[in-house]
Amino acid sequence: MSLAEASNIRKYLRPDLTLPFCVGCGCVTVLSSFLRAVQELGHKDLSKFVFCSGIGCSAWIPSPYLEADSLHTTHGRSIPVATGVKLLRPDLNVVVFGGDGDIAGIGLSHLVHAARRNLDIMVVMVNNMIYGMTGGQVAPTTPLWAKTTTTPYGSFEYPLDVTRVVVAAGANYAARWTTAHGEQLKEAMKKAIITKGFAFIEASSPCPTAFGRRAGFKDVAEMLLWFRENSVPLEQATKMTDKELTNKIVVGEYVSREIPTLTENLYKIVKEAKKSA
Amino acid sequence: MAKKVLPGTYFWQGNEACAEGAIMAGCRFFAGYPITPASEIAEHLALRLPQTGGIVVQMEDEMASLGAVIGASWTGAKAMTATSGPGFSLMQELMGYAFMTETPCVVVDVQRAGPSTGQATKCGQGDVMQTRWGTHGDYASIALSPNSVQEMFELTIRAFNLAETYRTPVVVLADEIVAHMREQIEVPSTDQITIVNRKKPKAVDKEFFALEEVAPMPSVGEGFNVAVTGSTHDETGRRFTADIIVHQKLVKSLVRKIQNNADKIVNYEDQNVDDCDIGVVSFGCTSRAVYEAVELAQEGGVKAGFIRLKTVWPFPEKAVRDMAQGCKAVIVPEMNLKEVFYEVERAVHGVAPVVPVNKVGGGEMITPEELAAEIVRSVK
Numbered sequence A: 001m002s003l004a005e006a007s008n009i010r011k012y013l014r015p016d017l018t019l020p021f022c023v024g025c026g027c028v029t030v031l032s033s034f035l036r037a038v039q040e041l042g043h044k045d046l047s048k049f050v051f052c053s054g055i056g057c058s059a060w061i062p063s064p065y066l067e068a069d070s071l072h073t074t075h076g077r078s079i080p081v082a083t084g085v086k087l088l089r090p091d092l093n094v095v096v097f098g099g100d101g102d103i104a105g106i107g108l109s110h111l112v113h114a115a116r117r118n119l120d121i122m123v124v125m126v127n128n129m130i131y132g133m134t135g136g137q138v139a140p141t142t143p144l145w146a147k148t149t150t151t152p153y154g155s156f157e158y159p160l161d162v163t164r165v166v167v168a169a170g171a172n173y174a175a176r177w178t179t180a181h182g183e184q185l186k187e188a189m190k191k192a193i194i195t196k197g198f199a200f201i202e203a204s205s206p207c208p209t210a211f212g213r214r215a216g217f218k219d220v221a222e223m224l225l226w227f228r229e230n231s232v233p234l235e236q237a238t239k240m241t242d243k244e245l246t247n248k249i250v251v252g253e254y255v256s257r258e259i260p261t262l263t264e265n266l267y268k269i270v271k272e273a274k275k276s277a
Numbered sequence B: 001m002a003k004k005v006l007p008g009t010y011f012w013q014g015n016e017a018c019a020e021g022a023i024m025a026g027c028r029f030f031a032g033y034p035i036t037p038a039s040e041i042a043e044h045l046a047l048r049l050p051q052t053g054g055i056v057v058q059m060e061d062e063m064a065s066l067g068a069v070i071g072a073s074w075t076g077a078k079a080m081t082a083t084s085g086p087g088f089s090l091m092q093e094l095m096g097y098a099f100m101t102e103t104p105c106v107v108v109d110v111q112r113a114g115p116s117t118g119q120a121t122k123c124g125q126g127d128v129m130q131t132r133w134g135t136h137g138d139y140a141s142i143a144l145s146p147n148s149v150q151e152m153f154e155l156t157i158r159a160f161n162l163a164e165t166y167r168t169p170v171v172v173l174a175d176e177i178v179a180h181m182r183e184q185i186e187v188p189s190t191d192q193i194t195i196v197n198r199k200k201p202k203a204v205d206k207e208f209f210a211l212e213e214v215a216p217m218p219s220v221g222e223g224f225n226v227a228v229t230g231s232t233h234d235e236t237g238r239r240f241t242a243d244i245i246v247h248q249k250l251v252k253s254l255v256r257k258i259q260n261n262a263d264k265i266v267n268y269e270d271q272n273v274d275d276c277d278i279g280v281v282s283f284g285c286t287s288r289a290v291y292e293a294v295e296l297a298q299e300g301g302v303k304a305g306f307i308r309l310k311t312v313w314p315f316p317e318k319a320v321r322d323m324a325q326g327c328k329a330v331i332v333p334e335m336n337l338k339e340v341f342y343e344v345e346r347a348v349h350g351v352a353p354v355v356p357v358n359k360v361g362g363g364e365m366i367t368p369e370e371l372a373a374e375i376v377r378s379v380k
Helices: A003-012 A027-040 A078-088 A100-106 A108-117 A162-169 A182-194 A208-215 A220-229 A262-276 B014-025 B039-052 B062-073 B085-101 B128-133 B149-166 B176-180 B244-259 B286-299 B317-324 B340-348 B368-379
Strands: A049-053 A069-072 A093-099 A122-127 A173-178 A199-204 A231-233 A249-256 B008-013 B027-032 B055-058 B078-083 B105-113 B119-123 B142-144 B169-175 B182-187 B227-229 B268-271 B278-283 B304-309 B311-313 B329-334 B354-358
Touching: A003 A027, A027 A122, A027 A182, A027 A199, A049 A078, A069 A078, A078 A093, A078 A100, A078 A108, A078 A262, A078 B027, A078 B055, A078 B062, A093 A100, A100 A108, A100 A122, A100 A162, A108 A162, A108 B062, A122 A182, A162 A173, A162 A199, A162 A249, A173 A182, A182 A199, A182 A249, A208 A220, A220 A231, A262 B039, A262 B055, B008 B014, B008 B149, B014 B027, B014 B039, B014 B078, B014 B105, B014 B149, B014 B169, B014 B176, B014 B182, B027 B039, B027 B062, B039 B055, B039 B176, B062 B078, B062 B085, B062 B105, B078 B085, B078 B149, B085 B105, B085 B128, B085 B169, B085 B244, B105 B149, B105 B176, B119 B176, B128 B142, B128 B169, B128 B311, B142 B149, B149 B169, B149 B176, B149 B182, B169 B176, B268 B317, B278 B286, B278 B317, B278 B340, B278 B368, B286 B304, B286 B329, B286 B368, B304 B317, B317 B329, B317 B340, B329 B340, B329 B368, B340 B354, B354 B368
Parallel strands: A049 A069, A049 A093, A069 B227, A093 A122, A122 A199, A173 A199, A231 A249, B027 B055, B027 B078, B078 B105, B105 B169, B142 B169, B278 B304, B278 B329, B329 B354
Antiparallel strands: A173 A249, B008 B182, B105 B119, B142 B311, B268 B304
């Protein structure tokens, strides 16, 4: 990102606040990728957006840093709150930011059901593979055998492939990239913003503070390099065995389709019901 | 049927009356999860609300239901959910969020026998304290208690009005008996029904929370760039996760706006309270037996009176204390193992003995005869 670009996206942030993220945190890349997408789509401000988030570091990406309406809700419930906003204001772009614990742990059922309904919102899940804000406990996305504060001998569970779950549930758009893929992430954000129906982006993201140091990474640069080297393009992954794919990050666009959305279906019903009254 | 129900006489179930009351109040969004004995509210609204241009959606659980209601409320819409004790327990997380973010909404809790699954189809009155202390932390709550189908209609409208006035979640604390029985109801003409809408901010306003008076409430999409958070926040919505002053100012304002207006919120029905030897304090379905019990006792020569709570919270302390002056006993019948009892004891403050009459399980009401016998026993 050039300096000119950086100053361009600065206008979407509240001027008197400093971002709270640790050095090397992927949330900053996710935020800048999103704002560059917004900028490239021609939005002069965020007046056509409403942001919802839950609890966790990435829930602070929009709240209160974006110069926009934002609802910072309880742990896991950002998608239900976004549902209420979107159903009453289908004209607004409703965007959810959340971590893997928030979206795929405590809030997983809401994610699956929003995808099933094809609710016209966009969900960005920042997957740092750990509960970062609470100090580094094992998450439903933690790689097998990774050491965390609550799995000091290594995680003995399999991580959830969240993007595949969302695709299976019925989302119109789903993609997974890492923060080592800034350009691809931005392009995916653009597609997600203009997608009608449920759009999901999983951004694998380094948490040097709560994950990286226990997982054995020397520094942020080494961690980012691991994200890049450990990523496998979707097409290539289809030719690999499950064993070869263990703890790999399969990146790319998983689905892009145009199934009628929840608000389209719902407002059709309301129109008919009004006539019958 | 018309958009809003036409004035006239109807024979409705309590849950239907609640749903029609919501439409009359201007409810535009309902989100809920099926649960006995509250499901008829969702079913009736699913049919009726879209006819008025409103939306009903069945969510995946009770947290999602109240979450969607809160989201809808921040678009400026009046919104409601309905549940029973187990679902209300799940909603406590979002109840706290609604208190903290000063989000107007209505939650109907049709009580059944608990705890846990208990007796799912049978009446209970065990959620009184859950409406006061259900979620963690400091706040003050409003809970209304209907005792008839007529009041399921009227108090649902009032719940919306109070929610809009004080920017707070308001609970309609119904019970299975009041919700499932059918009786005659009079729907007045709309000019006789008061409808309150929330105060909106002026374009220049920047402070939307924790003010001396109830703050004006912006909607999303209006250009206010409002930051709403369940974390401790200042008047502008900015998060302060460690500051003692900001936290105290916020939570004290949440309590103050209800406490300082308690006189305007508190509502009750009473009879013979100035000159009674026995006073009865009751609420909800149980109060229907009190009418007859007091009559029976009076016929037997006992000077009996009653207070019937239409607001359980705020609790009408002064009215209860005043009645207790000169009473030989205050009787508190309820379909739980003592909840309002302790509140009455606190209000009466030793002026008269407080006698509990409790019955739980099987959906069996306390009968007028049982209650009259207790009144006669207590007067001796």
